[in-house]
Structures are given as C-alpha cells and as structure tokens.
Amino acid sequence: MRYVSTRGGIEPVSFSQAVMMGLATDGGLLLPESFPQVDAATLQRWAKLSFQALAVEVMQPFVGEDISREELVALVEKSYASFSHPEVTPLVEPGNLRILELFHGPTAAFKDVALQFLGNLFELLLERSGQRLNILGATSGDTGSAAIYGVRGQERIDIFILHPKGRVSPIQERQMTTVLDANVHNIAITGTFDDGQRIVKELFNDLDFKQEYKLGAVNSINWARILAQVVYYFYAWGRVSGGDASQKVSYSVPTGNFGDIFAGYVALRMGLPVERLILATNRNDILSRFVNSGVYQTGEVHPTISPSMDIQISSNFERYLYFLMDQNPAKVRELMEQMGREGKLEVSPEKRAEVAALFHAAAVSEDETREQIRETYAETGYILDPHTAVGVHAARAFPGAICLATAHPAKFGAAVKEAIGVESEPPPSLQGLMEKETRCAVLAADAGVIRDFMKSTLAD
Numbered sequence: 001m002r003y004v005s006t007r008g009g010i011e012p013v014s015f016s017q018a019v020m021m022g023l024a025t026d027g028g029l030l031l032p033e034s035f036p037q038v039d040a041a042t043l044q045r046w047a048k049l050s051f052q053a054l055a056v057e058v059m060q061p062f063v064g065e066d067i068s069r070e071e072l073v074a075l076v077e078k079s080y081a082s083f084s085h086p087e088v089t090p091l092v093e094p095g096n097l098r099i100l101e102l103f104h105g106p107t108a109a110f111k112d113v114a115l116q117f118l119g120n121l122f123e124l125l126l127e128r129s130g131q132r133l134n135i136l137g138a139t140s141g142d143t144g145s146a147a148i149y150g151v152r153g154q155e156r157i158d159i160f161i162l163h164p165k166g167r168v169s170p171i172q173e174r175q176m177t178t179v180l181d182a183n184v185h186n187i188a189i190t191g192t193f194d195d196g197q198r199i200v201k202e203l204f205n206d207l208d209f210k211q212e213y214k215l216g217a218v219n220s221i222n223w224a225r226i227l228a229q230v231v232y233y234f235y236a237w238g239r240v241s242g243g244d245a246s247q248k249v250s251y252s253v254p255t256g257n258f259g260d261i262f263a264g265y266v267a268l269r270m271g272l273p274v275e276r277l278i279l280a281t282n283r284n285d286i287l288s289r290f291v292n293s294g295v296y297q298t299g300e301v302h303p304t305i306s307p308s309m310d311i312q313i314s315s316n317f318e319r320y321l322y323f324l325m326d327q328n329p330a331k332v333r334e335l336m337e338q339m340g341r342e343g344k345l346e347v348s349p350e351k352r353a354e355v356a357a358l359f360h361a362a363a364v365s366e367d368e369t370r371e372q373i374r375e376t377y378a379e380t381g382y383i384l385d386p387h388t389a390v391g392v393h394a395a396r397a398f399p400g401a402i403c404l405a406t407a408h409p410a411k412f413g414a415a416v417k418e419a420i421g422v423e424s425e426p427p428p429s430l431q432g433l434m435e436k437e438t439r440c441a442v443l444a445a446d447a448g449v450i451r452d453f454m455k456s457t458l459a460d
C-alpha cells in the first residue's frame with residue numbers, strides 16, 4: 001500500500017515512511033492510495049474474531065510489505081496487553097443504549113487505542129533503521145498522557161510534553177508527572193495551552209534544531225493513529241450484527257479533531273455497513289456547523305466540561321475534504337488556501353447534500369450534556385463521562401446507534417459529580433495517583449528556554 005498527500009505534492013510513500021513523516025512535506029495529510037475492500041463473507045468471518053485477531057486483519061493490507069504478519073501480530077498483542085478488559089473495547093448495553101467502551105487503556109481515554117499501537121510501531125521502525133526520535137508535543141490534557149504511556153521506557157525515544165501549569169485537571173497532571181521513566185520529560189510551562197502549541201510550532205520550524213535533534217510528533221494527524229481506530233468500528237459491528245452484512249449500523253462519535261470519526265469513514269469506505277455517522281460536538285461546533293451549512297469556519301474556543309473537544313479547527317478534516325472533492329488535490333489546495341486567507345471555506349450545495357446524506361451532526365450544550373448524564377444514570381445506573389454524554393445526546397433520534405465512549409467517567413469526576421451527585425469508581429490505572437512520586441520541570445513559556453532544556457536533558 002502506498003500513501004499520497006491530500007495536496008498532491010509528494011511522490012507516493014510506503015506505510016513506514018508515512019508513519020515517520022506524520023504531516024506530509026507539502027503541508028497536506030497522508031492517505032492510502034486506495035482502500036482494501038471487505039465483502040460480505042469476510043465481514044461474517046471478521047465478526048467472530050477477537051479484537052486482536054481482527055486488528056491484524058484490518059491493518060494488514062494498510063501496512064503492506066513493510067511489516068510482516070508475524071511482526072504485526074506481535075505489535076498488536078503487545079499494544080493491547082496494556083488494556084484492563086479482555087475484549088479491549090467491549091460493547092455494553094445499559095437500558096436500550098449501545099455503548100462502545102474505548103477507555104480501558106492505561107490513561108482511561110480512547111487515545112490509548114491508537115497511541116499504545118503507535119508507540120510500539122515507532123519502536124519497531126526505529127530499531128530497524130537504527131535511529132532515535134525525540135517526540136515533542138503540547139497537551140491540554142488527554143493526548144499528552146496517552147502519548148507518554150505509549151512510549152515510556154523505550155530506548156530509542158525521548159518524549160517531551162508541555163502542559164500549561166495549573167490548567168489541566170489534577171488527575172490529568174498526575175497521569176503525566178507520575179511516569180518516572182528516564183525517557184519521559186514533563187514540562188509545566190507558566191502559560192496557556194496556546195503558548196504550548198506556539199512553542200512546539202516554533203521549535204518544529206527551527207529546521208536545524210529539528211534535524212539535529214530528530215524531532216517527531218504524535219499528534220492526531222499520524223495515519224497510524226487513524227488506522228488503529230478503524231478496528232473498533234468493525235469490532236462493534238460484529239457484536240451487534242452477528243456478522244449479517246445486511247445489518248447497517250449508525251455510530252455516534254464525540255468529535256474534536258475529526259480523527260475518531262474519520263476512522264469510521266475509512267471503515268465505511270472499506271465496506272462496513274454503516275447507516276449514519278453521527279458527529280457530536282460540544283459548544284465548539286465548527287464541525288457540526290459544517291455538516292449543517294456547508295461552511296467550515298473557525299470560531300472562538302469556549303471551555304466546556306468535555307475539554308478534549310474544545311477545538312475550533314480540526315486537524316483531520318482535510319482528509320475528509322479530499323474524498324468529498326473526489327480525491328482531487330488541486331481542489332483541496334484551493335480550499336485550504338482559501339481557509340488560510342479568509343478563515344473559512346464553503347462547499348457547493350451538491351457536496352453539502354452528499355455530506356448530509358452520510359453525517360448527522362449536532363452541537364450539544366453544557367446543560368444538555370449534564371442532563372444526559374443524569375438521565376442515563378437515573379434510567380440505567382450507568383455513568384457516562386461528559387464526552388460520551390455529548391455523543392449519546394446527539395444520537396437521541398437514532399435508536400440502536402453505537403455510541404463511542406471516549407473516556408472513563410472517573411477521569412472527569414468533577415463534572416460527573418456535579419450532574420449526578422456521585423463519582424464513578426476509578427479504574428485501577430487512576431487509583432493512588434495523588435500519592436505517587438512525581439517529576440516535572442517548571443519552565444517559562446518561551447521557545448528558547450524549552451530548546452535549551454531539551455538540549456541539556458539530551459546531553460546527559
């Protein structure tokens with residue numbers, strides 16, 4: 001399988017090149033040249049597989065010859081051994097809901113599904129090439145801890161994660177700073193998340209530094225992250241359809257960067273019987289506005305009780321745009337340039353109709369989110385985290401839809417408690433965090449300061 005850029009400016013690359021490249025060098029995003037097709041007989045067979053066995057089947061054609069089947073099996077086994085549930089992503093049915101629990105990994109949010117895999121994949125590819133990698137990222141909470149857990153203890157990788165001091169939840173902060181492996185470097189900057197992002201961008205733009213120090217990213221644009229997420233769409237379908245290819249299912253996905261829901265779109269393109277993809281946003285509604293109006297336009301970011309979706313520009317959206325524009329990179333370039341100039345882009349009424357035929361979108365308010373947590377708890381005793389509640393609320397008109405549960409409710413305990421008066425029992429990974437030893441450097445929100453810190457840390 002070869003990978004191309006949404007902007008058409010690179011020669012096709014292999015899977016491992018795509019993984020190491022992250023963002024395409026022409027500024028676009030990488031996508032497979034074509035999608036492997038899954039027929040009814042294969043769907044039926046896949047419906048009986050364990051999560052791990054299914055992951056190998058789904059991923060194999062995408063990794064192509066770069067990684068042998070044996071290596072892929074080993075990667076998958078290792079990546080999902082860190083999950084506390086034997087099914088990895090179990091489907092539960094409280095009342096008449098269908099909830100796909102994606103939060104049984106080490107940091108209790110769905111990003112583990114992708115980042116456990118990506119961490120091990122990096123390790124394999126770096127061992128092969130004899131190279132090292134220094135991962136640099138800024139986090140507002142969930143991504144940083146999932147990335148740290150994905151690469152902790154690895155010999156060929158150091159990871160530097162910036163978080164805004166005092167502005168992530170206490171649990172999120174502890175999840176990061178209690179990881180004491182020598183290759184993990186937490187930095188609390190005295191500034192905001194935006195400062196963190198700006199610093200990371202500046203350091204990536206310092207090409208000498210970037211090359212000499214082999215900087216890499218783990219943000220949600222890495223193709224391997226999307227690929228790992230495709231698996232649970234098939235897995236969930238198998239649980240509810242019994243393998244009957246005539247059974248179409250809808251999925252409700254709490255969305256921020258369009259990563260998770262794009263994985264659902266990939267599954268659909270491969271032949272998964274999807275009825276609707278329900279795109280659920282909180283108040284930060286750039287994506288639901290796009291589905292409902294055909295206009296993609298950034299707005300102000302509002303803090304909410306589902307903070308991992310407080311995003312007003314979705315880094316994976318360009319991947320979908322590429323398919324909506326019939327895989328025409330010139331058209332994507334034109335629209336993205338317009339976006340850069342005017343802060344908005346618009347698609348034709350025909351294209352808008354095409355979007356609306358597949359996606360249903362809703363922006364869910366804070367009150368509606370809390371009400372959903374309350375209602376589900378009162379009716380079934382099941383506790384939704386605020387992100388999941390956004391998705392469940394958006395799916396109200398779609399009975400039988402599979403709602404993706406993206407975080408464990410104990411991870412966002414304060415918002416849950418505010419809604420229902422009780423907190424959810426924390427999973428083992430979140431227990432005792434407050435008593436553990438921590439390590440974290442506190443530094444000024446300045447790119448030069450961070451660069452010096454990285455240099456001196458790596459010189460030791």
Ligand SMILES: *Cc1c(COP(=O)(O)O)cnc(C)c1O
Pocket residue numbers: 109110111142143220254255256257258259260261308309387406407
């Ligand atoms: C990151 C995250 C999301 C949004 O996922 P995208 O891939 O950015 O759409 C939703 N819920 C939680 C808990 C997250 O951590």
